[in-house]
Amino acid sequence: MATILIIDDDESLRELLRLHLTSAGYEVRVAEDAIDAGHLVLKQAPDLIITDVNLPHMDGFEFVAALKSDPTLPYIPVIFLTSTDDGDHRGKELGAVGYLTKPVRADQLLAMVAQHLPRER
Numbered sequence: 001m002a003t004i005l006i007i008d009d010d011e012s013l014r015e016l017l018r019l020h021l022t023s024a025g026y027e028v029r030v031a032e033d034a035i036d037a038g039h040l041v042l043k044q045a046p047d048l049i050i051t052d053v054n055l056p057h058m059d060g061f062e063f064v065a066a067l068k069s070d071p072t073l074p075y076i077p078v079i080f081l082t083s084t085d086d087g088d089h090r091g092k093e094l095g096a097v098g099y100l101t102k103p104v105r106a107d108q109l110l111a112m113v114a115q116h117l118p119r120e121r
Contacts, residue, residue: 002117003027003044007037007051007060008081013102017050017081020106021113032056034063041067045076048117050109053082053091064094077116081109 004026008014011032018028029046031037033056037049049067053060060080068074079098080091091099097116100108 001025001027002047003029004113005029005031005037005040005046005049007031007034007049007055007063009033009052009055017109020109024110024113026113034058034060037063038066041073041076045073047076048113049076049078050081050113051078053080053084061090061094064091064096068095079112079116 004021006014006017006021006028008017009032014030014032018030021028029040031040035057037051040046051060051063055063060082064078067076067078074095077097078095079100080096081100081102081104083102098112100112
């Protein structure tokens with residue numbers, strides 16, 4: 001079962017995403033900020049990360065830049081999910097595989113997740 005890490009400071013959205021993804025058969029872990037997410041990634045790297053851009057302490061772009069600079073973790077695909085649509089270019093420069101704008105439809109989310117999950121690690 002593929003593991004997905006959701007990083008968002010909005011508890012209601014984290015729960016909604018978790019419900020959609022677990023219903024689709026994924027194992028889901030959640031973090032409210034990049035610091036918690038970093039600890040979770042170091043404990044057990046997920047198969048895919050979905051992160052907001054606007055996070056407390058460290059924004060999603062900074063988190064992904066740090067993630068991609070670690071030679072043991074750059075393979076993890078990242079999808080940005082945020083309320084602004086002006087970061088798509090920066091997300092791609094950082095190596096993100098996708099960029100979705102809130103509010104996102106469940107079918108859009110699930111399609112992008114299925115498209116970018118690695119077959120094997």
